[in-house]
Amino acid sequence: MSELTRRGLMAGAAAAGAALALPREAFAGAAAAGKQVPSFYRSKLGDFELTVVSDGARPIPLPPRFVLNVPNEEVLKAADAAYMPKGTVFAPFNPLLVNTGTKLVLIDTGYGPIAPTVGLLPQSLAAAGVDPKSIDIVVISHMHGDHINGLKNPDGSLAFPNAEIKVQARDWEFWMDDANMAKAPEGFVKASFGFARKIFGDIKTRVTIYQWGSEVAPGITAVDTAGHTPGHSSFAIQSGQSKLLFQGDVANVPDLFLTNPEWKVMFDNEPDQAVATRKRFYDMAAAEKVLISGYHFPFPGLGWVEKAGSGYRLVPAPWSPVL
Amino acid sequence: MSELTRRGLMAGAAAAGAALALPREAFAGAAAAGKQVPSFYRSKLGDFELTVVSDGARPIPLPPRFVLNVPNEEVLKAADAAYMPKGTVFAPFNPLLVNTGTKLVLIDTGYGPIAPTVGLLPQSLAAAGVDPKSIDIVVISHMHGDHINGLKNPDGSLAFPNAEIKVQARDWEFWMDDANMAKAPEGFVKASFGFARKIFGDIKTRVTIYQWGSEVAPGITAVDTAGHTPGHSSFAIQSGQSKLLFQGDVANVPDLFLTNPEWKVMFDNEPDQAVATRKRFYDMAAAEKVLISGYHFPFPGLGWVEKAGSGYRLVPAPWSPVL
Numbered sequence: 001m002s003e004l005t006r007r008g009l010m011a012g013a014a015a016a017g018a019a020l021a022l023p024r025e026a027f028a029g030a031a032a033a034g035k036q037v038p039s040f041y042r043s044k045l046g047d048f049e050l051t052v053v054s055d056g057a058r059p060i061p062l063p064p065r066f067v068l069n070v071p072n073e074e075v076l077k078a079a080d081a082a083y084m085p086k087g088t089v090f091a092p093f094n095p096l097l098v099n100t101g102t103k104l105v106l107i108d109t110g111y112g113p114i115a116p117t118v119g120l121l122p123q124s125l126a127a128a129g130v131d132p133k134s135i136d137i138v139v140i141s142h143m144h145g146d147h148i149n150g151l152k153n154p155d156g157s158l159a160f161p162n163a164e165i166k167v168q169a170r171d172w173e174f175w176m177d178d179a180n181m182a183k184a185p186e187g188f189v190k191a192s193f194g195f196a197r198k199i200f201g202d203i204k205t206r207v208t209i210y211q212w213g214s215e216v217a218p219g220i221t222a223v224d225t226a227g228h229t230p231g232h233s234s235f236a237i238q239s240g241q242s243k244l245l246f247q248g249d250v251a252n253v254p255d256l257f258l259t260n261p262e263w264k265v266m267f268d269n270e271p272d273q274a275v276a277t278r279k280r281f282y283d284m285a286a287a288e289k290v291l292i293s294g295y296h297f298p299f300p301g302l303g304w305v306e307k308a309g310s311g312y313r314l315v316p317a318p319w320s321p322v323l
Numbered sequence: 324m325s326e327l328t329r330r331g332l333m334a335g336a337a338a339a340g341a342a343l344a345l346p347r348e349a350f351a352g353a354a355a356a357g358k359q360v361p362s363f364y365r366s367k368l369g370d371f372e373l374t375v376v377s378d379g380a381r382p383i384p385l386p387p388r389f390v391l392n393v394p395n396e397e398v399l400k401a402a403d404a405a406y407m408p409k410g411t412v413f414a415p416f417n418p419l420l421v422n423t424g425t426k427l428v429l430i431d432t433g434y435g436p437i438a439p440t441v442g443l444l445p446q447s448l449a450a451a452g453v454d455p456k457s458i459d460i461v462v463i464s465h466m467h468g469d470h471i472n473g474l475k476n477p478d479g480s481l482a483f484p485n486a487e488i489k490v491q492a493r494d495w496e497f498w499m500d501d502a503n504m505a506k507a508p509e510g511f512v513k514a515s516f517g518f519a520r521k522i523f524g525d526i527k528t529r530v531t532i533y534q535w536g537s538e539v540a541p542g543i544t545a546v547d548t549a550g551h552t553p554g555h556s557s558f559a560i561q562s563g564q565s566k567l568l569f570q571g572d573v574a575n576v577p578d579l580f581l582t583n584p585e586w587k588v589m590f591d592n593e594p595d596q597a598v599a600t601r602k603r604f605y606d607m608a609a610a611e612k613v614l615i616s617g618y619h620f621p622f623p624g625l626g627w628v629e630k631a632g633s634g635y636r637l638v639p640a641p642w643s644p645v646l
Binding site for chain 2: 005030032033034035036037039040041042049051054056057082083090092099101104116117120127128129130131187220288298299300304316317318319320321322323
């Protein structure tokens, strides 16, 4: 384009702007939406339809010993290197809904509304057009508060009133045992016993116990990944040739605990076993290149785990704009 | 829990299932949604509200020389290592909407409906509640088809009829010059001249030319990142102390072109300059730890770029479930 033409263009544009006399006032400064998009995400797995339905995310201010075998300074350095909010570890919560074609299965239920940025599962389900009454089976990976609290509404009623509720045998035995509770240390572990009672204390007869190696729903098999809790379970979800592993809390947030699989986060009930499980699980997942759904991975929490350095790294699955 | 209790529980659960006689038929096998969630995502930048409004994504089957200085075998190896669909490079398209409080500004407009999985910008905007008529300014980072085609509807009418349309001076001069078009090689470059004419040929007087270093909208400054095209521009977006760089195509998909900044993708018009720009841009962005919005980064395309090995890597910003 010549200088002349450009001058002509720019003059022309100015003239056009004047001539068109658009009613700009009517459009300028469109109101900000002021709220986030609903956080749910779909994908296909063979004939199954998966929906990650976020319960939210929150920055966790570090308690005195967040990782048993590493000083907080080192933890915060890793968190800072991962651009987390200063002085905190940023943790998302990703329940997974599986539509097998015959059953609607929800794996884990979120934290409940204990903070403004969590307990969002009901609104994520609503945005996804899922009636809580339509859920057939709720499977619990383990009985920590951020996985079970969403089973009940704030008024104590069941959030998924028509669902069969499935809990792993060893986890149930451990967390519902009053002697275990009596000797639990104050803090996270004691609180976890409290949550277990608050949620399950008056609905014991509604609970079905599952065992590792068995199907908790068609195509969804419970896998022994004990350590994080005594009955901590992952789930191998398979439809046709397509497979996904819902990992629960084999590792917490990847920037800290995939990178450093030997870090013993305070949430691990049996730390040595949790480390061994972590390595076994990810060595297998990396070798098989199997897609993983991570409860504490960045939403939507789907990706592959690879060996990297002395630990592992997450390769997030790219967002697909179509199903 | 004792064995007895567990047996009791399981028997109890079975009895409860029979006794409650839930009308499971009414809920079992809830219909699959069958479609993806709308792909848009909001964030705050100071007083500005940003919305990434996806135009979609698609797997690009490799033409004979996708990267000028690297054999396709090596490119496909990198794509495969990044879990892309076999034999293709998976590329997303992420236009960015900026609400400055006084102006609604759209940066780039997507591919148009040239394939089933792109041209989704209109539906992403609709899902975000944004009337195309309400957009005040459309800014074009550069005049390639996947950034400009969405300016027009399939019937040739303007998709954003009330918007001022802004194009960088050097890009306009290059792509609208008939002599340049006449000598352009067949294929991507020739096609790009065609797209430029199809979109801008009959709306020249609607276009405003912008220069590097100037504001294209309040708080949005055009930055010289030439090389990908002669006038290729990035945008420094600032509100208060908060800053973001919309990078356009400084690098294409990160798994290939952040990792290997010296790879000369066939889309780079001035390959040597594109490599130099890439290094200068990311060295600066990494040192400043500034958040980047990447048009071809995995949706929502926000993250930080760090030096890694002989190149760079993307640290995706975690999805925030609240604004």
